[in-house]
Amino acid sequence: MSPDRGPLHVAGEVLSVKRIGAHHHVTVVAPGIAERFRPGTFVVLTLDDAADTARLQPRSFWIHRVRPTGSHGATIELVVAAGSRFTRRLVALPQGSPVRVTGPLGRPFAQPREPVSCLLVGEGYAAAPLFPLAERLRERGCTVSVLLAAPDEAHLLGALEARRTARSVTVVTADGSVGVRGTVVDALPELLTRSAADVVYAAGPVATLHAAAAAAEQHGAWSQTALETAQPCGTGLCQGCPVPVVAEDGVGRLVRACTDGPVFRGDRVRWLEVDAR
């Protein structure tokens, strides 16, 4: 791996934590990582020395935004749904708190060489990696349509920002508090037709990814899905994140979500077995 592309393990520092809706946007000074970022990659964080904490497992987070040249040095922004013990501690950290960051990790979204039509489908905080993707796609001359979903307005990520980049933005919420009441599954068929998408990029819960991959296939589009599943290490060391796929040779195989993914071609994942394994 060439030195400017590979991941780094660095001593980072919390620059800010901002609550937006139900999420916390955590900005971390993480030298080198911003520069290497490509959309669809993630970082893993640890907060404590191994000698002090009873909980050694790092946690994975999508990179939502990077600023390679901010006034505080290179920063990355994460969108955190604070619920678990780890995430509650993370969002409570005061500015300047140390945090170890490893990344960018994993395979990014594959981007088309031609200026094609792209539909980006994101649900909740997991939509985070789609925003930098949208920018890069637009830079390449692609037409970008976006479908954002969430249970309610508070959990909807970045609708305003999406409108700046995308040609069309559709919002669906389960409770109808903003956009159309409904789900990704409801909205997809029409959107795929309307956007004449060549590629679907999806990020969200497994059920949503599965639906997006299936719908894409039905419409003759490629799909790229950003899978989120338990990752004990995130760095490819432990084999704790098996994903059942069909490889290029047509043979079924278990690969690692963290290193062989987290972005997979939607038609390669054996979706029905994802939860079982």
Add this chain to the structure above:
Amino acid sequence: MSPDRGPLHVAGEVLSVKRIGAHHHVTVVAPGIAERFRPGTFVVLTLDDAADTARLQPRSFWIHRVRPTGSHGATIELVVAAGSRFTRRLVALPQGSPVRVTGPLGRPFAQPREPVSCLLVGEGYAAAPLFPLAERLRERGCTVSVLLAAPDEAHLLGALEARRTARSVTVVTADGSVGVRGTVVDALPELLTRSAADVVYAAGPVATLHAAAAAAEQHGAWSQTALETAQPCGTGLCQGCPVPVVAEDGVGRLVRACTDGPVFRGDRVRWLEVDAR
């Protein structure tokens, strides 16, 4: 044990941390503990839930001062020499941080029934329990002389405060930065004579306690020494704090520093064996 004398295990809260010289004075809201306090007792603190921390051992601290009826409820004040991992974390805690407090623990200084002459000998932060003792002794009509020692001025505890309570205050520092250049051992003989002490109360490192106990005996005075030795639990459960003593029946025995002490009659401790065990 009657309910208003026994120790409590309570959820406390940091009220303030003030740096004074080389020490940090940590005030903790600890309902019930202030009310039960007697000079010479201590508390043990833990900062984390057992599920989160790799370090389960509580740490012991002398109670330096109590305010049973402050505006924030009953508080206790501790003098912390921040050096270890635990103490550095403790003094960095922001106001309102939770801290579990168990206390008051251990046997306090025995106080004379008659208004006798008392010499209080304290070294460094360990002098902490002598200040409330001095007040109580004065209330009982005792004559109180104080000898305070430290390596230097920054490590000297409470000389000003001592002058308010005591008839005479002598200060010795190893570097002579304040008071007389010298050690407790140098200063004791003359002071014992001058103060005509009936009882010596000592708090400090083992060598200082040993010297105080020996000098007291030579002058025909009683001594009470507040022993500080490693205490894995502090609550009498683990037998990790053995102290070799000569019991009332003249027989040698190992007792627990935390529960059978930490204050011992100076003539009962087999000083030469204290470190060995």
Add this chain to the structure above:
Amino acid sequence: MSRDPGPVTGSDAPVLVASGCGGTGRELDALGGLDGIGGFVTRTITLDARDGGPRPRVVESPSGFRYAVGLQNPGIDGFLALELPWLVSRGIRVAVSISAASLGEYADLGRRLGRSPGVAAIELNLVPPDAAGAGLFDAREPFQAARVVGAVRRDLPAGVQLWAKPSADPGRLAETARALAEAGADAVVLVNGLPALMPDGRPAGLAGPAIGPLALRCVHDVASQVPDLPVIAAGGVVDADDVRALLDVGAVAVQVGSALLHDPTAAARAAATLRGDA
């Protein structure tokens, strides 16, 4: 087994204080640490008083403690005179832990405790991990452990239970447990502190949450492979969830040790939470 020894705990929650982690009982009681507890296991008592080992005796270890107390105790006479009466008057169910230098000494200790009113059970500390070289009977081999059980069982009144706490050696636990059951143990206590070293190289026990998943495996294996023998679990228990996990894999009761050093009310709180469930 032919005898029905009755339940291993009192009527309260199936939560006991583990040997060596509850002082004399009085210190815990002063903090409410015995409230609602199903029983109290004393630290290990020997025939003669023992001074125990040098310092440090208990040091932090990642999510646990290493201990090398070396069986400091007042001997059976001191215990019967100074400690048992308080425990009995407190009305708590008492199990007395013992270790000895020979089968004869074991039998002797058993007889004396068996006729002491208020002793509900004897717990045999068969292989203290911190007592190598302390001159104890070597009960590491299953058949030797069984001989200890046999020696104490013979003269023990029917009303006093006999619990055996073998070495925490996952490899041969089922085999050991079978031998203990056949020799007449009413229950097996799993696990003792694991064999470890102090930082200065002395043999030690390793205890605390660190060893919890191993205790879970040992309890599961013995409970499923030797179903007739009740298992009293110990190892890493901090709260009611840990107790439940051990009951779920087959323990009849659970002891709390190291957690008390961190929080002396841990066992009482776990017991209260469990009662809240019922």
Add this chain to the structure above:
Amino acid sequence: MSRDPGPVTGSDAPVLVASGCGGTGRELDALGGLDGIGGFVTRTITLDARDGGPRPRVVESPSGFRYAVGLQNPGIDGFLALELPWLVSRGIRVAVSISAASLGEYADLGRRLGRSPGVAAIELNLVPPDAAGAGLFDAREPFQAARVVGAVRRDLPAGVQLWAKPSADPGRLAETARALAEAGADAVVLVNGLPALMPDGRPAGLAGPAIGPLALRCVHDVASQVPDLPVIAAGGVVDADDVRALLDVGAVAVQVGSALLHDPTAAARAAATLRGDA
């Protein structure tokens, strides 16, 4: 022992990556995690490719991890084709960990690895704690473990070392180690993950700082009781201090496992610190 197998590590620091905790090596290397490392032990390889067990496979445990990966691996063919060449080209000293269903399979794996250029050692994962029911040869008894060593030893070229990693069972380790040495093992690896349970009751290994003091005891006991057999230590190593503590009780080299999941540069940093000492 008659043969002199040479040092167990390369010329660098006596710090190795433990089996199953270093991916294929490439992932660690991308993070600088192999810099200055004395060797890399692969995850356990079997004759045929294996899918491993269900999720969750690795879960946090107090100061450690419980793992039940179930030996997912590409089989010896996949390994030789896809993984070994990179490790060899990276110039790192490679030990290949293997497990098998029978003595014949063990011998077969040994022969194939023995003639594969770049394999410095074979590490026998004799009793994976998470593989109960995986159909592996049962090497829990010392004499069975010795039979595995004998079977692989027979056809192994002189230049390839044979390391044996037995069950982490403190009780009979010295006995086991002696049997392994007599059968021709060049070194013993202590300790494997301890027997444990996953939260859902599946058998698992327990690893990480939690088990460090137990590893220290095992290494100490075997190094002192079986002085002819080099001990490669593993268990709870996080930093250079932990490495030194294990070297001090007699280990010739030290493996780092779980710590890499928390910090992939842990082994490289420990190695760098140790080199700074020299």
